[in-house]
Amino acid sequence: QILVGLFNIGLGPGRTSTHPGDFTSLGAAYWLGAVFIVSGIVSILAGQLPSSCLLGFAVFTNIAGGIFAVTAIVLYGIDLRDASLLWICDRSGVDACVCAPFSIHQRLLKSLDVTLIALALLQLAVNIRFAVWGIRALCQQGDRDPEEQLPKVMDEVILINPRAKN
Secondary structure (H helix, E strand, O other): OHHHHHHHHHHHHHOOOOOOOOHHHHOHHHHHHHHHHHHHHHHHHHHHOOOHHHHHHHHHHHHHHHHHHHHHHHHHHHHHHOOOOHHHHHHHOOHHHHOHHHHHHHHHHHHHHHHHHHHHHHHHHHHHHHHHHHHHHHHHHHHOOHHHHHHHHHHHHHHHOHHHHO
């Protein structure tokens, strides 16, 4: 999750703005990347420091991350559809459109969009999976009665420390 966020922040701003209001001019790569990174950090913290509050927050951030992953897929898809640099031809003449750098840049732009869509799909799958795991863990914690758990804990303490019987 953190790596997908870093890729969004690193690769998203490198895109050429093809028209006003496109993905690049919105600065969406920054806020999408930030949401993905926060989602990953909270998931790691919830795994390392298990508490109901942190686990609930991790579920929330993973659901939000999934929503933003769908948003990223839609935005990158729109940019993939509109990824045309023909406006360069209008400004500089026909010679700029047939040259190799133009063709390479056009393919690179489309490849970047496809890569970021694939990463957003991966992010969506991971967010859904972590949210499901978190909800299951919260439900299992809610089913446990603390009074029923106390004798088991005391038996474990007695087994670990034989002097505790006295």
